[in-house]
Amino acid sequence: IQPFTAIHNNQLTIAGIDAVELTKKYGTPLFVYDVEKIRQNARAFVSTFKKHGINAQVAYASKAFSSVAMVQIAKQENLSLDVVSQGELYTAIQAEFPVEKIHMHGNNKSFDEISMAVEYNIGCVVVDNFHEIELLAHILEEQQREMDVLIRVTPGIEAHTHDYILTGNEDSKFGFDLTNGQAEEALQRLRQIDRIHVKGLHCHIGSQIFETDGFTMAIERLFHTLKVWKDRHHFESEVVNLGGGFGIRYTKEDDPLPHPAYVEALITKVKEEIDQYDMAFPEIWIEPGRSIVGDAGVTLYTIGSIKEIPNVRKYVSVDGGMTDNLRPALYQAKYEAVIANKVNGTDEEEVSIAGKCCESGDMLIWDITLPKVEPNDILAVFSTGAYGYSMSNHYNRFPKPAVVFVENGEDKLVVQRESYKDMTQNDLSYE
Numbered sequence: 001i002q003p004f005t006a007i008h009n010n011q012l013t014i015a016g017i018d019a020v021e022l023t024k025k026y027g028t029p030l031f032v033y034d035v036e037k038i039r040q041n042a043r044a045f046v047s048t049f050k051k052h053g054i055n056a057q058v059a060y061a062s063k064a065f066s067s068v069a070m071v072q073i074a075k076q077e078n079l080s081l082d083v084v085s086q087g088e089l090y091t092a093i094q095a096e097f098p099v100e101k102i103h104m105h106g107n108n109k110s111f112d113e114i115s116m117a118v119e120y121n122i123g124c125v126v127v128d129n130f131h132e133i134e135l136l137a138h139i140l141e142e143q144q145r146e147m148d149v150l151i152r153v154t155p156g157i158e159a160h161t162h163d164y165i166l167t168g169n170e171d172s173k174f175g176f177d178l179t180n181g182q183a184e185e186a187l188q189r190l191r192q193i194d195r196i197h198v199k200g201l202h203c204h205i206g207s208q209i210f211e212t213d214g215f216t217m218a219i220e221r222l223f224h225t226l227k228v229w230k231d232r233h234h235f236e237s238e239v240v241n242l243g244g245g246f247g248i249r250y251t252k253e254d255d256p257l258p259h260p261a262y263v264e265a266l267i268t269k270v271k272e273e274i275d276q277y278d279m280a281f282p283e284i285w286i287e288p289g290r291s292i293v294g295d296a297g298v299t300l301y302t303i304g305s306i307k308e309i310p311n312v313r314k315y316v317s318v319d320g321g322m323t324d325n326l327r328p329a330l331y332q333a334k335y336e337a338v339i340a341n342k343v344n345g346t347d348e349e350e351v352s353i354a355g356k357c358c359e360s361g362d363m364l365i366w367d368i369t370l371p372k373v374e375p376n377d378i379l380a381v382f383s384t385g386a387y388g389y390s391m392s393n394h395y396n397r398f399p400k401p402a403v404v405f406v407e408n409g410e411d412k413l414v415v416q417r418e419s420y421k422d423m424t425q426n427d428l429s430y431e
């Protein structure tokens with residue numbers, strides 16, 4: 001049970017609203033976000049930098065969950081925005097997000113993506129590779145514009161997390177290697193281009209990280225690099241972007257630090273490094289995604305078929321699955337859940353929650369203890385706010401779910417449930 005959820009007459013409430021009522025109103029599967037929790041998560045990062053008087057940007061990594069309403073919340077909370085595609089940039093523009101606070105990522109930014117970023121004059125492009133440098137230079141010349149950039153480097157840190165979501169090691173498709181001179185080569189090339197202004201360095205060491213060691217090691221390597229670049233190239237970094245990756249609690253086994261603790265650790269380490277090398281304090285930027293929205297989201301499903309294999313297992317199927325939450329199938333991710341219409345029901349039993357896709361691996365939760373379930377009960381799965389809707393897909397031609405925001409005792413539909421017509425609208429006849 002999440003902090004913002006409660007039990008009222010044995011029924012689950014989300015930010016004060018009855019979960020079962022929400023399913024009657026909007027159907028299932030349904031993503032429900034507590035907006036106040038999103039705001040608290042964002043403010044926990046922002047206020048810690050403020051408390052220390054540090055110039056900072058907290059950029060919401062919109063890949064975790066991008067929609068017009070979500071980008072509007074980021075805007076209201078004075079966050080910056082990290083986009084990784086033209087689609088995320090388009091969403092930000094639709095939401096009228098201040099362009100100067102948009103940062104664009106990607107390891108294979110296309111001509112169209114960079115052109116749109118330049119046309120809208122976004123805050124910065126995080127340059128990932130040599131091909132992109134030339135593409136950007138060409139587009140800036142074509143549009144007669146200028147652009148601030150950060151250089152994305154791979155500092156060779158292995159964060160303690162699942163292999164699939166490691167992006168900070170040397171053998172990585174992202175960024176320039178610090179150890180083989182390519183990052184330095186990128187700096188020199190970028191500085192030859194008048195329309196490009198190098199603001200600093202970026203790194204992202206991984207995701208769902210519970211300790212601060214990985215971050216502090218990355219800071220050591222970045223600042224060592226900056227010291228070398230200062231001596232060799234008179235380069236002074238105005239910005240150091242340390243990426244995202246701050247962990248959240250999915251189950252009782254997860255033990256993340258509170259948001260301010262990560263920020264405190266970053267600030268302490270950066271102070272140490274600038275003292276050691278006698279540098280000016282750069283702006284610190286971070287890019288949290290999961291830790292802004294992850295624990296603010298709940299998914300509600302309707303239970304359908306129940307299959308018992310005596311002495312083996314009871315399969316309880318829901319009306320969604322890997323189409324709205326790919327994480328269990330992709331990363332063996334674990335979740336906690338309750339039966340929303342009888343949270344403290346009796347006759348507890350151990351069951352496994354299956355999705356409805358034609359795929360044996362479409363299991364949402366293995367071996368969870370729940371009150372005795374029946375068809376039409378409502379299952380609430382917690383901490384699904386990050387990389388759930390954003391990684392949803394059309395496998396088996398299931399339409400994408402609806403998304404509802406709850407705040408101040410009111411619920412509001414912010415993404416409509418897809419219709420079959422929406423889903424087939426690009427299909428063309430061959431008759």
Ligand code: LLP
Nearest residue numbers: 061204207208244245246287288289290387
């Ligand atoms: N910045 C960069 C450059 C990133 O690559 C990412 C995530 C973030 C920021 C945000 O990281 P966060 O704070 O959300 O951990 N689909 C996976 C996560 C992939 C993360 C990719 N990059 C999952 O569901 O666990």
